[in-house]
Amino acid sequence: MPDCAICNGTGWKPVEVDGVRRVERCDCWRAGVASRLMHEARIPPMYARCTLDNFYEYENDGLREALKHARKFVDSFPAVAKGLCLIGPPGIGKTHIAVGALRECILRTSTRGMFYDVRELLKTIRSTYNPVVRTAEMDVLRPVMEAELLVLDDLGAEKPSEWVEETMNLIVNTRYNERRPTIFTSNYEDVPEEGELNSLHVRVGFRLHSRLREMCEFLEYDGPDYRNMPPNAGADDLYKLWKAQPRRKLPVRSQGQVRAQLKTPKHEKTDLKWSGGRAGS
Ligand SMILES: Nc1ncnc2c1ncn2[C@@H]1O[C@H](COP(=O)(O)OP(=O)(O)OP(=O)(O)O)[C@@H](O)[C@H]1O
Numbered sequence: 001m002p003d004c005a006i007c008n009g010t011g012w013k014p015v016e017v018d019g020v021r022r023v024e025r026c027d028c029w030r031a032g033v034a035s036r037l038m039h040e041a042r043i044p045p046m047y048a049r050c051t052l053d054n055f056y057e058y059e060n061d062g063l064r065e066a067l068k069h070a071r072k073f074v075d076s077f078p079a080v081a082k083g084l085c086l087i088g089p090p091g092i093g094k095t096h097i098a099v100g101a102l103r104e105c106i107l108r109t110s111t112r113g114m115f116y117d118v119r120e121l122l123k124t125i126r127s128t129y130n131p132v133v134r135t136a137e138m139d140v141l142r143p144v145m146e147a148e149l150l151v152l153d154d155l156g157a158e159k160p161s162e163w164v165e166e167t168m169n170l171i172v173n174t175r176y177n178e179r180r181p182t183i184f185t186s187n188y189e190d191v192p193e194e195g196e197l198n199s200l201h202v203r204v205g206f207r208l209h210s211r212l213r214e215m216c217e218f219l220e221y222d223g224p225d226y227r228n229m230p231p232n233a234g235a236d237d238l239y240k241l242w243k244a245q246p247r248r249k250l251p252v253r254s255q256g257q258v259r260a261q262l263k264t265p266k267h268e269k270t271d272l273k274w275s276g277g278r279a280g281s
């Protein structure tokens with residue numbers, strides 16, 4: 001800070017260790033770095049205040065497990081073997097936990113972190129896409145592929161297509177090869193049933209799904225939609241609402257609609273599964 005009384009704006013402060021005088025980074029410099037990294041992380045303003053500490057915990061084993069793993073991830077970062085994949089219905093705080101973990105990693109270890117909603121990311125890449133010179137496209141992709149920690153929010157929400165699959169595979173595969181951790185969130189459950197078109201593996205493709213299983217801890221949980229809660233609702237209200245309502249299912253969409261989207265004829269379903277089984281290994 002230009003007006004810092006300790007370092008006079010130089011970013012270095014004099015210290016004396018065992019009678020030897022030297023300089024070290026001033027706290028104002030560290031604060032400046034943290035604030036720059038937070039700004040560059042692109043956390044949406046809606047989630048600007050989300051932390052792991054202000055996330056309400058209640059009698060919900062899945063939710064507790066998710067929060068516990070997020071805390072463990074932050075404590076071990078950057079020495080983490082796997083990222084996280086938070087799965088469940090809307091409004092249960094998946095993005096909140098993902099942002100909370102991202103923020104803490106940035107602040108604790110000066111991590112170059114980045115948040116992207118998958119649909120927004122693909123839209124941005126599409127808008128820069130140039131089939132001849134791929135430089136503009138790489139301007140968007142490179143920071144995403146190289147971020148020390150990446151949050152990819154709402155995986156599977158994008159309309160599936162070959163281009164989407166290819167682009168997502170490129171991003172995730174690059175990060176996987178470079179051992180860079182990623183935190184994903186998704187509404188799509190990881191069900192093994194072959195016929196379930198609303199499952200994660202059908203929504204993201206079998207290759208990406210297989211990578212995800214290798215590179216992430218899967219944390220599926222259920223709960224009430226916090227967005228339906230009255231203002232200032234707390235843990236007790238969440239617990240009551242959750243107990244009062246039955247478990248909600250995946251976003252409801254008729255199978256016909258999904259099939260049309262995927263452009264996969266009914267009789268090809270089994271082939272799809274097999275090709276996925278071979279890829280990604
Ligand atoms: N247990 C909780 N404690 C505190 N705030 C919560 C909790 N669960 C959700 N919220 C808040 O509710 C809002 C919705 O949560 P969030 O966006 O994280 O849900 P989501 O699971 O990502 O939903 P979607 O699947 O629709 O993306 C956010 O403002 C979040 O901070």
Ligand SMILES: [Mg+2]
Nearest residue numbers: 094095153185
């Ligand atoms: Mg979300």
Ligand SMILES: [Zn+2]
Nearest residue numbers: 004007026028
């Ligand atoms: Zn200073």
